[in-house]
Amino acid sequence: MEKQATRDAYGKALLELGQRYENVVVLDADLSKSTKTADFAKAFPDRFINAGIAEQNMMGMAAGLAASGKVVFASSFAIFATGRAFEMVRNSLAYGNLNVKVCATHAGITVGEDGGSHQSVEDIALMRSIPNMLVLAPADGASTRAALFQLYDYQGPAYLRLGRPAVPLIYDDKLDFKIGRGIELRNGSDATIVSCGIMVAKSLEAAQILADEGIQVSVVDMHTIKPVDQELLISKARETGCILTVEEHSIIGGLGSAVAEAVSENQPVPVLRMGINDQFGQSGSPDELLQYYGLTVERIVHNIHNLLKKK
Amino acid sequence: MKAINEQVIAECSERARLMRRDIISMLSESGSGHSGGSLSAADIVACLYYGEMNIDPLRPDWEERDRFVLSKGHAAPVLYAALAQKGFFPREQLLTLRKLGSPLQGHPDRNKLAGVEACSGSLGQGISWAVGMALAAKMDKKEYRIYALLGDGELEEGIVWEAAMAAAQYKLDNLLAIVDNNGLQIDGRIEEVMSPEPIDDKFKAFGWEVIKVDGHDHRMILEAMAKARDIKARPTVIVAQTIKGKGCSFMENRVEWHGSTPNQDEAARALAELA
Ligand SMILES: Cc1ncc(C[n+]2csc(CCOP(=O)(O)OP(=O)(O)O)c2C)c(N)n1
Ligand SMILES: [Mg+2]
Numbered sequence: 300m301e302k303q304a305t306r307d308a309y310g311k312a313l314l315e316l317g318q319r320y321e322n323v324v325v326l327d328a329d330l331s332k333s334t335k336t337a338d339f340a341k342a343f344p345d346r347f348i349n350a351g352i353a354e355q356n357m358m359g360m361a362a363g364l365a366a367s368g369k370v371v372f373a374s375s376f377a378i379f380a381t382g383r384a385f386e387m388v389r390n391s392l393a394y395g396n397l398n399v400k401v402c403a404t405h406a407g408i409t410v411g412e413d414g415g416s417h418q419s420v421e422d423i424a425l426m427r428s429i430p431n432m433l434v435l436a437p438a439d440g441a442s443t444r445a446a447l448f449q450l451y452d453y454q455g456p457a458y459l460r461l462g463r464p465a466v467p468l469i470y471d472d473k474l475d476f477k478i479g480r481g482i483e484l485r486n487g488s489d490a491t492i493v494s495c496g497i498m499v500a501k502s503l504e505a506a507q508i509l510a511d512e513g514i515q516v517s518v519v520d521m522h523t524i525k526p527v528d529q530e531l532l533i534s535k536a537r538e539t540g541c542i543l544t545v546e547e548h549s550i551i552g553g554l555g556s557a558v559a560e561a562v563s564e565n566q567p568v569p570v571l572r573m574g575i576n577d578q579f580g581q582s583g584s585p586d587e588l589l590q591y592y593g594l595t596v597e598r599i600v601h602n603i604h605n606l607l608k609k610k
Numbered sequence: 611m612k613a614i615n616e617q618v619i620a621e622c623s624e625r626a627r628l629m630r631r632d633i634i635s636m637l638s639e640s641g642s643g644h645s646g647g648s649l650s651a652a653d654i655v656a657c658l659y660y661g662e663m664n665i666d667p668l669r670p671d672w673e674e675r676d677r678f679v680l681s682k683g684h685a686a687p688v689l690y691a692a693l694a695q696k697g698f699f700p701r702e703q704l705l706t707l708r709k710l711g712s713p714l715q716g717h718p719d720r721n722k723l724a725g726v727e728a729c730s731g732s733l734g735q736g737i738s739w740a741v742g743m744a745l746a747a748k749m750d751k752k753e754y755r756i757y758a759l760l761g762d763g764e765l766e767e768g769i770v771w772e773a774a775m776a777a778a779q780y781k782l783d784n785l786l787a788i789v790d791n792n793g794l795q796i797d798g799r800i801e802e803v804m805s806p807e808p809i810d811d812k813f814k815a816f817g818w819e820v821i822k823v824d825g826h827d828h829r830m831i832l833e834a835m836a837k838a839r840d841i842k843a844r845p846t847v848i849v850a851q852t853i854k855g856k857g858c859s860f861m862e863n864r865v866e867w868h869g870s871t872p873n874q875d876e877a878a879r880a881l882a883e884l885a
Contacts, residue, residue: 330797
């Protein structure tokens, strides 16, 4: 299967956006080679601002630029964009309801060898808790590109969560991507897997294994975590009677929480959350870490078996 | 602190060479990590561990020990090389750098490895830890000293200057900061990306004593560290002029070696140069 890192797709789409729209401004904080904003920087040096190693000032400057009519894309690693600069994102970008898209790469444990200090497993929770913030975690390169173009048209602050390693492409350019609307990639009536980011491809693999066992599960790519697609969740809860959420993020405050909140208030069914179990990450290769923290196809299959017993 | 004599200077120089060799071997084995900034700091760190600091590898928790915070945490290999040579852990363990389950995390973690005093890696935070440690030493009327090593790019973080302000406010003469002034960050030369220069005048304006040295001259480094002990009622910073990638000719002054590692051939060439 063809693979591409979502950060690579971001860099390419950003360049296209820059060619198409003059009011696009990109900010980075000394990580442009890793976040892939470097291509935009090279093509449009007058519309690229390197904040240096100063994420807080980067977000503050983003606010000022957006307040002056620019559409701003600000990038760093997820840990620094949402962690170091949290309060600037909250009080400048979101409270000010400004047109800044925080596009953070190196989210989750698949950062790998850099270790726990660099592995953000709380960023979705942080961003989701802020009023006005839109939160997106696309699953592959094609949906990242679609998300970026829609973000350009979307008015207001947003968080786009991107990853470091190459991941399988699950969509082609015919994909029907709409902010706020989950994508049902597979339909089955026994259970529903709701996932986002790099775990969508693994969920699809698990669904195939389950189908071979005679268990039919639905798979939803919930690329928009806020506002979460309530309507789809309610109908999947009603149709399948249970939901497994799968994300490369803490089980506290992320996709799992968003789904559990929506389902428990509207169509209560058993919900099981798969993710990082309230732990920090550590050094290791991305694949070793996914294994270590139980974010594997086998665990998804295993958890569906468990969940079916609770129905 | 040891008296500065030819023997101590020679030992620091030899230890720095061995540390550079270990850095190359570790990074070549791990296949990821930060070469340039580990090598630029090797002489400074060797002088701390073999000339300046009062530590005991057999008692990593000894209350009276001096404390070193590697604020530029991505240079973890240089810290691990020093700790291993000092005997905090077996040198073979160096080759587990960045591997799953290793205490030698990609960035230093005080809870995983004896001798590591802080959790650093998020730039700028280490100097604040060091200020806190210096405050604690003052509260407890202890004589031990606190050392923090920062990158020049790291100085772009606002927290560094918040910490600098606090250190002067509380007259922390038990704190010595050292800036590894190699002129490079990730996206290019610091003067092109976001210049923190003039570094010396900035620290002076914040109430610090400033000493400038050649960061690869062991005598100068040791003498500056000794001099800092005599500065009272304010913190001292040593601004050390260095070369990123120092000791390995094809890495020297090259920005692309910030976060890349030598392959086997490159490692062999580097080790030959460091023989
Ligand atoms: C808060 C934070 N932002 C960004 C990074 C990513 N980063 C790691 S090293 C580095 C460049 C550091 O440059 P410098 O301080 O000059 O280090 P040196 O040249 O000594 O390696 C950056 C931006 C980080 N570790 N922490
Ligand atoms: Mg530097």
